[in-house]
Every structure is written in structure tokens, then in C-alpha cells.
Ligand SMILES: O=C(O)[C@@H](O)C(=O)CO
């Protein structure tokens with residue numbers, strides 16, 4: 583049976599962030615994920631999780647200046663020291679929240695000619711982060727992101743993510759397979775998942791193309807959920823979508839799994 587985590591960066595967004603935990607629990611979720619915890623203290627967030635009997639299953643390492651448009655720094659030359667500080671910060675929050683996996687965003691390609699150098703930096707930073715996280719029994723994730731949602735993002739295809747895993751060979755480095763991005767970039771989701779299953783450490787979902795509820799759009803999610811069950815995927819599925827209206831009004835798709 584699929585296990586779903588509410589993404590609190592997108593869902594229940596009619597209320598302030600800390601109030602979204604209670605709403606997710608009341609809607610039947612047992613777990614949450616979100617982009618960044620850093621606007622709050624670890625204690626504040628841990629208290630919300632405990633109060634509502636929720637598990638935290640994912641958050642992202644510090645992404646650089648997100649408000650100014652940065653989308654991660656793991657592949658950015660010259661930002662290595664900041665990246666390493668971010669790894670320590672992420673580990674501190676992961677401990678406080680008992681969160682087992684952290685996503686490192688790569689960043690944007692500013693000049694095409696920089697790609698080879700960015701790849702070197704990315705590999706070096708990911709190796710460093712994976713080994714630091716391994717000391718704490720944590721998993722590091724990378725996520726291929728479609729070129730429409732984040733133009734210029736450094737990795738876009740599932741195959742690119744898995745090639746990096748193969749090159750580094752760090753057992754706790756996995757790919758966060760977001761079916762929304764994968765459908766936009768390549769489609770053929772069932773075959774794609776089967777090909778790369780061993781390296782998939784987390785899944786996310788949304789309707790395509792509008793990133794609304796998973797029962798909207800061109801992807802047949804019930805079929806994919808059955809496929810994941812058949813293939814023994816026992817990880818979490820993050821609901822990373824923008825509700826069309828009130829989040830609860832769009833949760834009909836979730837009723838069979840509450
Ligand atoms: O798909 C996404 O956008 C997220 O999973 C993320 O971490 C980066 O924005």
C-alpha cells in the first residue's frame with residue numbers, strides 16, 4: 583500500500599506554515615515533507631511533529647539565496663564552503679526532526695560553457711555530503727527537475743541522476759524521482775521507474791501539466807501506485823502539488839489510502 587507524505591510547502595497553504603501540520607494530520611496524513619525548515623527552530627518544528635503524531639520524511643539542504651532566484655548550490659563553483667556549512671545545518675535539523683533523508687539542490691547553469699566545471703564541483707560536493715550524512719545514517723537525494731518549472735536547472739533527466747549515482751558509488755546517495763518532472767521531460771514512467779528502481783530513494787507526485795492534484799491531468803496515478811506496490815516500492819510518496827482550491831476539497835484521490 584502506498585504511503586503518502588503531505589508536502590507542506592504547497593498543501594494547506596491557506597494558513598501559516600506551522601498550522602499546516604495539524605491540517606495534514608486531520609486530513610489523514612501520517613507523514614510530511616517540505617522544502618526548507620530554516621525559518622523555524624528545530625525545536626518548534628519537532629514540537630509540531632510530536633503534537634500531531636507526524637513523521638518528517640524529507641526536507642532540502644540550504645539552497646543559497648532562494649528568494650533571489652537561486653535553486654541550490656551543490657553544482658556551483660566557488661560556493662563549496664557554503665555548501666559544506668549547509669550540510670552541517672541540515673544534519674542538525676535532521677537529528678532534531680528524526681528525518682532520514684535530505685535533498686541537495688544542484689543550482690542553475692548561468693553559462694553553458696561552465697557545465698563541465700559544474701559537474702566536477704557537483705560530484706565533489708555530493709561525495710562529501712553523502713559521506714558526512716552516512717556518519718549519521720542519513721540518505722542524500724538529488725532530483726532531476728524539468729526545464730519548464732526551473733529553466734537552467736543543472737540536472738533534468740532521470741538518467742542523468744542515476745549516472746551520477748553510478749559514478750560516485752556512495753550507497754546512501756539516491757535519486758528523488760518526481761513523476762511530475764519525469765513526465766514532462768521523458769514520459770514512459772513505468773519503464774523509467776523499473777529501469778532505475780534500485781537507485782530511487784523517494785518519489786513525488788503531481789498532476790501534469792498544471793501541478794495540481796494527482797487526479798487531474800495526463801498521468802494515470804492509480805495505475806502507477808499499483809505498479810509501485812507490485813514492484814515492492816516501500817518508500818514514501820510526497821504529494822508535491824498545488825491544490826486547485828482548499829486542500830481538503832481536492833483530497834478525493836487520497837480517500838482509498840487514508
Ligand atoms: O520538485 C521540486 O520542485 C522539489 O522537489 C524541490 O525540492 C525543488 O524545488
Ligand SMILES: [Mg+2]
Pocket residue numbers: 725760786822
Ligand atoms: Mg519534487
